[in-house]
Amino acid sequence: MQLTILAAVLVCLSVNGYAQVDVGKKQFALCGACHSADGSAKPTGPTLKGISTRKAAADTGYKNYSKALKTSAIVWTEKELDAYLAAPSKRVPGTSMMINVTDAAKRKALIDYLKTLK
Numbered sequence: 135m136q137l138t139i140l141a142a143v144l145v146c147l148s149v150n151g152y153a154q155v156d157v158g159k160k161q162f163a164l165c166g167a168c169h170s171a172d173g174s175a176k177p178t179g180p181t182l183k184g185i186s187t188r189k190a191a192a193d194t195g196y197k198n199y200s201k202a203l204k205t206s207a208i209v210w211t212e213k214e215l216d217a218y219l220a221a222p223s224k225r226v227p228g229t230s231m232m233i234n235v236t237d238a239a240k241r242k243a244l245i246d247y248l249k250t251l252k
């Protein structure tokens with residue numbers, strides 16, 4: 135009996151986890167206009183493949199990084215991604231990324247998805 139409940143809870147937790155990544159994947163439609171998810175180069179923005187725990191401005195295929203991002207010394211932890219996505223030019227004054235994701239739950243889902251881009 136207890137095992138059944140435990141199994142049910144675990145199933146719920148993992149379904150929930152996938153749902154979150156799924157929501158984030160849908161959110162990524164907002165980003166895909168400028169960023170690739172698969173490492174390919176786009177002139178409009180650096181790839182977000184491997185962004186989680188990467189240093190800021192480290193995509194060697196992208197040539198138009200702002201000086202502000204290049205000198206920011208940020209490492210993209212979950213916390214840094216959250217602050218940047220909430221208000222890029224507040225976290226990195228002078229950045230050329232203009233998209234704000236103001237909804238915290240949407241940011242969380244997006245970041246969960248970004249972490250899967252390896």
Ligand code: HEC
Binds near residue numbers: 193201
């Ligand atoms: C209109 C184009 C555009 C859209 C849409 C856009 N970005 Fe960006 N993004 C950029 C540009 C340009 C940069 C480089 C900024 C700089 O050099 O200051 C950037 C930089 C970033 C970085 C830092 C990358 C690095 O290599 O350090 C992250 C993370 C990021 N964007 C996430 C997102 C996410 C997530 C979304 C969707 C919610 C998004 N961006 C939507 C243009 C865009």
